[in-house]
Amino acid sequence: xxxxxxxxxxxxxxxxxxxxxxxxxxxxxxxxxxxxxxxxxxxxxxxxxxxxxxxxxxxxxxxxxxxxxxxxxxxxxxxxxxxxxxxxxxxxxxxxxxxxxxxxxxxxxxxxxxxxxxxxxxxxxxxxxxxxxxxxxxxxxxxxxxxxxxxxxxxxxxxxxxxxxxxxxxxxxxxxxxxxxxxxxxxxxxxxxxxxxxxxxxxxxxxxxxxxxxxxxxxxxxxxxxxxxxxxxxxxxxxxxxxxxxxxxxxxxxxxxxxxxxxxxxxxxxxxxxxxxxxxxxxxxxxxxxxxxxxxxxxxxxxxxxxxxxxxxxxxxxxxxxxxxxxxxxxxxxxxxxxxxxxxxxxxxxxxxxxxxxxxxxxxxxxxxxxxxxxxxxxxxxxxxxxxxxxxxxxxxxxxxxxxxxxxxxxxxxxxxxxxxxxxxxxxxxxxxxxxxxxxxxxxxxxxxxxxxxxxxxxxxxxxxxxxxxxxxxxxxxxxxxxxxxxxxxxxxxxxxxxxxxxxxxxxxxxxxxxxxxxxxxxxxxxxxxxxxxxxxxxxxxxxxxxxxxxxxxxxxxxxxxxxxxxxxxxxxxxxxxxxxxxxxxxxxxxxxxxxxxxxxxxxxxxxxxxxxxxxxxxxxxxxxxxxxxxxxxxxxxxxxxxxxxxxxxxxxxxxxxxxxxxxxxxxxxxxxxxxxxxxxxxxxxxxxxxxxxxxxxxxxxxxxxxxxxxxxxxxxxxxxxxxxxxxxxxxxxxxxxxxxxxxxxxxxxxxxxxxxx
Numbered sequence: 001x002x003x004x005x006x007x008x009x010x011x012x013x014x015x016x017x018x019x020x021x022x023x024x025x026x027x028x029x030x031x032x033x034x035x036x037x038x039x040x041x042x043x044x045x046x047x048x049x050x051x052x053x054x055x056x057x058x059x060x061x062x063x064x065x066x067x068x069x070x071x072x073x074x075x076x077x078x079x080x081x082x083x084x085x086x087x088x089x090x091x092x093x094x095x096x097x098x099x100x101x102x103x104x105x106x107x108x109x110x111x112x113x114x115x116x117x118x119x120x121x122x123x124x125x126x127x128x129x130x131x132x133x134x135x136x137x138x139x140x141x142x143x144x145x146x147x148x149x150x151x152x153x154x155x156x157x158x159x160x161x162x163x164x165x166x167x168x169x170x171x172x173x174x175x176x177x178x179x180x181x182x183x184x185x186x187x188x189x190x191x192x193x194x195x196x197x198x199x200x201x202x203x204x205x206x207x208x209x210x211x212x213x214x215x216x217x218x219x220x221x222x223x224x225x226x227x228x229x230x231x232x233x234x235x236x237x238x239x240x241x242x243x244x245x246x247x248x249x250x251x252x253x254x255x256x257x258x259x260x261x262x263x264x265x266x267x268x269x270x271x272x273x274x275x276x277x278x279x280x281x282x283x284x285x286x287x288x289x290x291x292x293x294x295x296x297x298x299x300x301x302x303x304x305x306x307x308x309x310x311x312x313x314x315x316x317x318x319x320x321x322x323x324x325x326x327x328x329x330x331x332x333x334x335x336x337x338x339x340x341x342x343x344x345x346x347x348x349x350x351x352x353x354x355x356x357x358x359x360x361x362x363x364x365x366x367x368x369x370x371x372x373x374x375x376x377x378x379x380x381x382x383x384x385x386x387x388x389x390x391x392x393x394x395x396x397x398x399x400x401x402x403x404x405x406x407x408x409x410x411x412x413x414x415x416x417x418x419x420x421x422x423x424x425x426x427x428x429x430x431x432x433x434x435x436x437x438x439x440x441x442x443x444x445x446x447x448x449x450x451x452x453x454x455x456x457x458x459x460x461x462x463x464x465x466x467x468x469x470x471x472x473x474x475x476x477x478x479x480x481x482x483x484x485x486x487x488x489x490x491x492x493x494x495x496x497x498x499x500x501x502x503x504x505x506x507x508x509x510x511x512x513x514x515x516x517x518x519x520x521x522x523x524x525x526x527x528x529x530x531x532x533x534x535x536x537x538x539x540x541x542x543x544x545x546x547x548x549x550x551x552x553x554x555x556x557x558x559x560x561x562x563x564x565x566x567x568x569x570x571x572x573x574x575x576x577x578x579x580x581x582x583x584x585x586x587x588x589x590x591x592x593x594x595x596x597x598x599x600x601x602x603x604x605x606x607x608x609x610x611x612x613x614x615x616x617x618x619x620x621x622x623x624x625x626x627x628x629x630x631x632x633x634x635x636x637x638x639x640x641x642x643x644x645x646x647x648x649x650x651x652x653x654x655x656x657x658x659x660x661x662x663x664x665x666x667x668x669x670x671x672x673x674x675x676x677x678x679x680x681x682x683x684x685x686x687x688x689x690x691x692x693x694x695x696x697x698x699x700x701x702x703x704x705x706x707x708x709x710x711x712x713x714x715x716x717x718x719x720x721x722x723x724x725x726x727x728x729x730x731x732x733x734x735x736x737x738x739x740x741x742x743x744x745x746x747x748x749x750x751x752x753x754x755x756x757x758x
C-alpha cells in the first residue's frame with residue numbers, strides 16, 4: 001500500500017490518494033483552495049474541475065477573470081467570514097482597524113515525504129518517511145501579510161488524513177487570532193447521521209446518533225479539559241451504515257483542552273465540518289514575527305462501517321500516537337488501593353494488600369491518594385508532594401523498596417495540576433492559582449487549579465515530582481485531575497492576553513508530561529481526570545493508557561468501554577475488577593462478569609483481596625492467569641463490536657489476531673430471561689474458509705490449586721461463526737455454559753484458534 005500526492009496544472013489541483021481514500025483540492029478562481037472530493041479512492045486524472053459547484057442565483061459574488069464566483073456555493077478548505085461565504089468560518093483575525101476579514105489565497109505549495117512534527121503539541125508521527133506524505137499549502141492574506149499554512153498528511157495505511165494549520169504574522173501590525181480551526185471539510189450533501197460520544201461523570205462516552213438537519217449540530221468543551229460531557233470526536237455515517245458495512249467519516253482532535261466540533265448544513269445541503277480549539281474565550285496575540293500552531297485533527301474514511309473506522313483509529317493511535325517503551329508492551333496487571341482504603345492508609349495495611357496481590361499473581365501495586373503532606377482527606381495537602389512521615393515512616397522510597405522486594409512493581413498516584421488552599425504551596429504562592437481578582441473562587445473537591453500557563457509553576461511541580469521519582473523504584477504513575485477550570489485568569493498576563501490562558505494552561509500540562517517522560521522513559525503513565533474527563537488523543541501521546549471511568553460497575557462499564565472503543569484502542573482503557581456491592585452503583589455483579597468485562601482493557605483490581613473468600617481468591621488467581629496468557633492478543637489485536645448494550649439485553653465484542661488465526665470473544669447478558677429463545681452472536685473478522693476450534697475458559701476453585709483450564713466445545717468454519725453465529729440456548733447448541741442459569745449479569749468468554757495453527 002502506498003500513498004501518493006498528484007499535482008495537476010490548470011487549474012492547479014492536488015490529489016491525495018492511497019488504497020482507501022482520495023482527497024482532492026483545487027485552487028479556485030481568485031486563489032482560494034476548494035474541496036472537490038473526499039471519499040473512496042478515485043483514479044487520478046488530469047482534471048477534476050467537473051466536481052466543482054456552480055454559483056446559484058441570488059448569491060453575493062465576486063467577479064474574477066470575468067467569472068461569476070460566489071464563495072457560498074463552493075466547498076472551501078479554509079474559509080473566512082465577510083466576503084461572500086455566510087457559513088461559519090474556520091478563521092477570524094482581528095485587525096487594528098477592527099476588521100475580522102482575512103482572505104487567505106494560494107501562494108505556494110510543498111510536498112514532503114513523511115510528516116513534520118508539531119511544536120509543543122501532541123500529534124501522530126511516522127517512523128520512516130515512506131509511511132506518509134505531506135502537502136503544505138501556503139496561503140497569504142494580502143492586506144495583513146499573515147501567512148497561513150495548511151498541513152495535510154496522508155498515510156499509506158488506512159483512510160487517514162491529518163490536518164493542522166500554522167499562522168505566521170509577516171506583516172507590520174499586531175493582530176489577534178479569535179478563531180483558528182484545525183480542520184474544515186465541506187461535504188457535498190447532508191445524507192448523514194451524526195455520532196458523538198457524550199455523557200457525564202460515571203457514564204462517559206455514550207454514543208448519540210442523530211440525523212443531520214439544516215442548521216447546526218455540535219459538541220464542545222469550555223471546561224479547560226476535553227470533559228466527561230463531550231469527547232473531541234464526531235463521525236458522520238450514511239443512514240444505512242452499520243458496524244460492518246457502509247460509509248463513514250470520523251474526526252478526532254488531538255487536544256486536551258477546550259474544543260469545538262460542529263456540522264453546519266446550509267441551504268445548498270452542503271455539510272461543513274469544523275473542528276479545533278473552541279473560539280469561546282480564545283484570543284491569541286500575534287505580534288509581527290509571531291506564529292501560532294493549531295492542534296492536529298485526524299480524519300478517517302471507511303467504507304467498512306463503524307468497526308472499520310474504529311480499527312483505523314485504533315491502529316493509528318496505538319502505533320503512531322502512543323510513544324515510548326510501553327507502546328508495544330502488554331500492560332502489567334495491577335492492584336490499586338483506592339476503593340479498598342480511600343484515605344485510611346498505613347504502610348502496614350498497604351503491604352498486607354500488596355502481599356496478597358502477589359500471591360494471586362498480580363504484577364504491580366499502585367498507591368493512590370493520601371500519601372503526601374497533610375493529605376488525610378480531600379481538604380488538605382494537594383501541592384505538597386513529599387511523603388507524610390506518620391503514614392509512611394520510610395517514605396515512598398522505603399515503601400517502594402518493600403513492595404519491589406515482594407517481586408512486584410510499584411506505582412504512585414499524583415494530581416500535580418491542583419492545590420488545596422490548606423497546603424504549604426498555597427500559603428507560599430497564593431497567586432499561583434487561576435483566579436479573577438476581586439471575585440470569589442469556586443472550589444471543587446476543596447481544590448484550586450494551579451496556573452500552568454506560568455512556566456515557574458510548572459518548574460516547581462516538576463522539581464518536586466522528579467525528586468520522588470529519582471529516589472524511588474517507581475514503574476507507574478497515575479496522573480489525576482479532579483476538577484475543571486473556573487475563573488480562568490492569570491496574574492502573569494496583561495488584560496488583553498487573558499484569552500490565551502486556557503490554551504497556555506494545556507500547553508503547560510503537556511510540557512510537564514514531556515519533561516517527566518523524557519527523564520523517566522521507563523515509567524508507564526496513566527492519565528485520569530475524575531475517571532474519563534480527559535480521555536482524549538492528546539493525553540495518549542504522553543500517557544499510553546487512561547482511567548476509563550470512576551464507575552467500576554461491570555454492567556455500566558460495558559456501555560462505557562463500548563462507546564470508548566469507537567475511537568480509542570483497547571490497550572488504552574484502564575479497566576479494573578472492583579468490590580461488590582459496587583463503590584458507585586451499589587450493584588452486585590459476579591466476580592466472573594467483573595473479570596470478563598475488565599479483560600478488554602489494561603486489566604487490574606480495585607479492592608482488598610484479603611477480604612475475599614478463599615474460593616474467590618483462587619478465582620482471582622485464575623482470572624489473572626487467563627489475562628497473562630491472552631493479553632497480547634486482547635490488547636493489540638483487531639477489535640470488533642458485535643452487539644450493543646444500548647440496543648438490548650446483550651453486549652458482544654471480540655478481538656482477532658492480525659493473521660486472523662486466533663480470537664477472544666466476550667458475550668454479556670444483563671437480565672436473565674426465563675424460557676428465552678436462543679440467542680445468536682454473529683462473529684466478525686475471521687477467515688471464512690478456515691476451521692476454528694472453539695473453547696471456553698473454566699475458572700473454578702479446586703483443592704489441587706488448578707483454577708484455570710479450557711473446555712473444548714467443537715470446531716466450526718469461519719463463515720458459520722460469522723453468518724450463523726454462536727448460540728447461547730443450550731437446547732440448540734453444544735455450548736453448555738448457559739445450561740445452569742447464572743441469574744442477572746452473566747457473561748461468557750470464547751476462545752477461537754484456527755485448526756492446525758500452533
